[in-house]
Amino acid sequence: MADRKDDSLSLLQGTLDLLILQALAWGQMHGYGISRIIRERTNEVLLVEDAALYQALHRLERKGSIEAEWGVSENNRRAKYYVLTPAGRRVLRREADNWRRYARAISALLDPA
Numbered sequence: 001m002a003d004r005k006d007d008s009l010s011l012l013q014g015t016l017d018l019l020i021l022q023a024l025a026w027g028q029m030h031g032y033g034i035s036r037i038i039r040e041r042t043n044e045v046l047l048v049e050d051a052a053l054y055q056a057l058h059r060l061e062r063k064g065s066i067e068a069e070w071g072v073s074e075n076n077r078r079a080k081y082y083v084l085t086p087a088g089r090r091v092l093r094r095e096a097d098n099w100r101r102y103a104r105a106i107s108a109l110l111d112p113a
Helices: 015-025 031-041 050-063 086-110
Strands: 066-072 078-084
Touching: 015 031, 015 050, 015 066, 015 078, 015 086, 031 050, 031 078, 050 066, 050 086, 078 086
Parallel strands: none
Antiparallel strands: 066 078
């Protein structure tokens, strides 16, 4: 039987930002929490590397899609917590619609009626 990690998929360019924005739509989280929710919600098919996650978080923060503030984690450690901004919610809606259109088009090609 193949190792579960072998079944994970590499993220297509641009998808990580969408996944982060969606995770934050469910509430404020620190980086590890975002990574964990992506892994859990995708049944461990999508695994996010730490370096890629934090690069994306910084990029989204620079664009104004998310904001961050320091707080204390559930392990009583200092952690940076991220929250979706109103601009980030607009980006999420637009990009989610684009992704759904893209997925329907690919499905139509792979599974013709």
